[in-house]
Amino acid sequence: MSKRVAPPLAGYHRAVAWYREWFGEDYLELYAHRDAGEARAHVDFVEEAFRGTEPRAVLDLASGGGRHTRELRRRGYRALGSDLSLTLLAQGADLPRVAADMRDLPFADGTFDWLLNFFTSFGYFESERENFQVLEEVARVLTPGGRLLIDLFNSKQVIATLKPRDRQESDGQIVEIRRWYDAQTRRINKRICLERQGEPTRTYLESVRAYDREEVVDGLERAGLEITTIFGDFQGGPSDGDSERLIFVGRKP
Numbered sequence: 001m002s003k004r005v006a007p008p009l010a011g012y013h014r015a016v017a018w019y020r021e022w023f024g025e026d027y028l029e030l031y032a033h034r035d036a037g038e039a040r041a042h043v044d045f046v047e048e049a050f051r052g053t054e055p056r057a058v059l060d061l062a063s064g065g066g067r068h069t070r071e072l073r074r075r076g077y078r079a080l081g082s083d084l085s086l087t088l089l090a091q092g093a094d095l096p097r098v099a100a101d102m103r104d105l106p107f108a109d110g111t112f113d114w115l116l117n118f119f120t121s122f123g124y125f126e127s128e129r130e131n132f133q134v135l136e137e138v139a140r141v142l143t144p145g146g147r148l149l150i151d152l153f154n155s156k157q158v159i160a161t162l163k164p165r166d167r168q169e170s171d172g173q174i175v176e177i178r179r180w181y182d183a184q185t186r187r188i189n190k191r192i193c194l195e196r197q198g199e200p201t202r203t204y205l206e207s208v209r210a211y212d213r214e215e216v217v218d219g220l221e222r223a224g225l226e227i228t229t230i231f232g233d234f235q236g237g238p239s240d241g242d243s244e245r246l247i248f249v250g251r252k253p
């Protein structure tokens, strides 16, 4: 009889992929600080980065509650949000939005002149193939000459500063967070545990592939996209080992 070996994420293996469980009401509550004000600053950045182009249609890919879609539309852009989470999509019920998996977008080739993907919405899938399929979809739905912005965490900086444990308490709810980097899978994992007296404990996993900048550039180029600049933050700072973000700005030739 073969020996039973504990899986590397013992206790966190679920039948449902982590990103189908986590992006719901609890995510919205814990990330309430990722708000409209931040979205305004991000859209200012986009307008500066894409200056001189006038998009007919803009896709906010993995739009979540639609904070960027809303800001774009407020400024007069024909923006559409797409996301997998019906709970998050329902947040922007007054906005044009489409429920869709980013690996297989329900849009015709060349539909969008700008494609925006904010707040580390890449690297979610288990296989490299699926993650890079997203970049192929980005390339496919962009018009020739169309612009893209992909905003990811800087995995080097996140790994170097990873805080293994956090505990917060607010309104009678305890939030316990455990973070770890798995060098074998090259994923940054986070277990989120929410406890409130009298309620069942809820636990979630967040697990994002820690791509480095060269790997993302390679994936984008293989998908047929050109990267013009990589920024390290939304103030326009350079991307280096210490920068917080990796913001890829480019175009479809």
Ligand SMILES: C[S@@+](CC[C@H](N)C(=O)[O-])C[C@H]1O[C@@H](n2cnc3c(N)ncnc32)[C@H](O)[C@@H]1O
Pocket (backbone or CB within 6 Å): 019, 020, 023, 034, 061, 062, 063, 064, 065, 066, 067, 082, 083, 084, 085, 088, 100, 101, 102, 103, 117, 118, 119, 120, 121, 124
């Ligand atoms: C970190 S949130 C970012 C949301 C939004 N861009 C923002 O800045 O507020 C990641 C988003 O990706 C969405 N997502 C997760 N898996 C997805 C998939 N397979 N296809 C499309 N969207 C997905 C989640 O529902 C969630 O809204």
